[in-house]
Amino acid sequence: GEWGFEGLIMTDWNGGSSTPWKSMHAGNDLIMPGGKGRAMNILQAVRTVMPEFDERGQVIMVQEVPFAPVFAASWNSFTVDPEGPDTVMAPLGEGHTAEMKDGEILVDGEKVYMQANDMKTFFNDPASFVPKICPANEEVAFILDDGRAIGYKGHLDKKPRLCLGDVQRCAVHNLRIILKCMGL
Structure with missing residues (x-):
């Protein structure tokens, strides 16, 4: 104006x-x-938009572009942080069990990841590109309800x-x- x-x-x-x-x-x-x-x-x-998880407690990874295996983790209003005051819980679906092994969270024997690699990393070396990175570890994640859920520490933006x-x-x-x- x-x-x-x-x-x-x-x-x-x-x-x-x-x-x-x-x-x-x-x-x-x-x-x-x-x-x-x-x-x-x-x-x-x-x-506030809560994080989205699949039946294995894995944060949903949404493909950012249709032509490349580049994803974005759906943490939404939550930021994973070992010093964070907030906790979000990812309940596991029927028949899935979480365990802590060597400091990492495994569900049904497979790692649960917290992040995805970005577009720049993909274009720098597409042959050795790994879409999901940063396994959930004991620093930011923990097992709840006898292996039926995973808790994540961090900050939930409620404002x-x-x-x-x-x-x-x-x-x-x-x-x-x-x-x-x-x-x-």
Whole structure:
């Protein structure tokens, strides 16, 4: 408004390295998600999103792009940290059992991983690329309920960051642009 600009400011799909709340507060009117990771980033700006686990207590790994075995771990609003004050629990499905062996969490004899390798690592050496990295260990994970669940230590971000005033400003501006485009 300071310069009299009457257009719409929006990100490119998958564009922008900022977080939604910073971007909107700075004057962005429309954030284009560009994939599940970006959409989740927008959702986390307004509410706490719990981590997602499969039946083995493995954090869900979502493939980021269809052409490469590059994944993102669905920790969502949770950050794994051995010093963290919060704990999240991953219950195991029927017939699965967790155990601690050599300091690492195993479920049905297989390692449980906490992270995935990134796109840069894949393109640097695709022949020896390993999609999942960082096995869950006793520093950040523990067994619960006689092997029926895995607990993870860390920080759960419970604070919404998107200001209501920024959302209202963007909504009003977007509606004004739409009405103008319709000739109303």
